[in-house]
Amino acid sequence: MAEQRYAIVTGGNRGTGLEICRQLASKGIEVILTSRNQSRGEEAVKKLKDSGVSYVDFHQLDITDPSSITSLAEFVQTRFGKLDILVNNAAESGIIIHEKEFVAGGGFWFHNEKLIEELQDIEHLTEERIDEIIQWFLSDFKAGKLQENGWPLTVSAYKVSKAAINAYTRLTARKYENILVNCVHPGYVITDMTFQTGAITVEEGAKGPVLAALLPDNGPSGLYFHETHIAPFSPTEYASFVKAFYEGKSI
Numbered sequence: 598m599a600e601q602r603y604a605i606v607t608g609g610n611r612g613t614g615l616e617i618c619r620q621l622a623s624k625g626i627e628v629i630l631t632s633r634n635q636s637r638g639e640e641a642v643k644k645l646k647d648s649g650v651s652y653v654d655f656h657q658l659d660i661t662d663p664s665s666i667t668s669l670a671e672f673v674q675t676r677f678g679k680l681d682i683l684v685n686n687a688a689e690s691g692i693i694i695h696e697k698e699f700v701a702g703g704g705f706w707f708h709n710e711k712l713i714e715e716l717q718d719i720e721h722l723t724e725e726r727i728d729e730i731i732q733w734f735l736s737d738f739k740a741g742k743l744q745e746n747g748w749p750l751t752v753s754a755y756k757v758s759k760a761a762i763n764a765y766t767r768l769t770a771r772k773y774e775n776i777l778v779n780c781v782h783p784g785y786v787i788t789d790m791t792f793q794t795g796a797i798t799v800e801e802g803a804k805g806p807v808l809a810a811l812l813p814d815n816g817p818s819g820l821y822f823h824e825t826h827i828a829p830f831s832p833t834e835y836a837s838f839v840k841a842f843y844e845g846k847s848i
């Protein structure tokens with residue numbers, strides 16, 4: 598009999614995260630659906646169980662709270678003694694966005710702004726440099742110097758955080774050769790984050806993260822997936838890739 602596998606999904610109480618929990622649990626993986634809010638998380642677990650999904654459990658997790666992260670790690674260690682899959686799904690835009698401005702501003706798309714470009718250069722990048730770039734961004738944000746210093750001007754914190762997490766993914770993949778570490782753009786998904794303006798359902802949006810989560814042990818690491826396709830990291834190359842992708846050209 599195959600060994601039981603265990604997964605944690607962050608931000609599992611709604612949107613793509615909830616659907617990732619459903620798809621993983623439906624494949625017999627024991628899923629710890631986590632949510633920063635206890636009752637929202639428990640409600641989500643109940644919803645899944647009521648729909649016939651049984652391999653799902655709840656644990657509180659606020660990804661910005663170190664004590665909450667430690668508590669979850671201790672829970673997994675004590676209860677299961679191992680973790681096979683971690684889906685870092687939770688995120689928010691970091692600011693209050695109005696729907697019209699979000700749509701008119703091109704959503705969360707980022708370009709090759711100066712420091713985002715540096716975050717692509719993993720040959721020379723270190724974790725310390727990623728932290729420095731984020732600190733630099735925060736200080737420029739507070740000082741109103743985004744334009745002056747070449748940062749993204751709309752939904753800036755979200756874009757910089759995603760560029761940083763992509764860079765961190767690649768460094769982590771390189772550092773830990775025994776685990777697969779990949780990042781996934783789920784596609785433009787109909788969720789609260791996109792004011793329900795997305796192009797694909799959560800069922801479709803969850804397919805990429807689930808594919809990455811279930812890669813075989815000898816699968817690729819340090820890659821970027823767009824939905825279920827391997828895509829380039831560079832924003833310029835990625836823009837061409839996505840254009841071809843949506844035009845239905847072979848990629």
Ligand SMILES: NC(=O)c1ccc[n+]([C@@H]2O[C@H](COP(=O)([O-])OP(=O)(O)OC[C@H]3O[C@@H](n4cnc5c(N)ncnc54)[C@H](OP(=O)(O)O)[C@@H]3O)[C@@H](O)[C@H]2O)c1
Nearest residue numbers: 608610611612613633659660686687688785786788789790
């Ligand atoms: N939707 C898209 O088109 C799209 C495109 C590209 C990438 N993504 C990425 O896909 C992921 C899922 O997005 P989504 O569209 O499903 O978003 P969503 O519907 O807005 O859900 C976001 C989830 O993250 C949780 N969350 C936020 N801050 C958290 C924190 N500090 N600790 C724990 N959980 C937290 C939220 O919990 P609460 O309910 O407590 O707020 C919620 O469960 C995100 O990483 C997003 O950036 C989405």
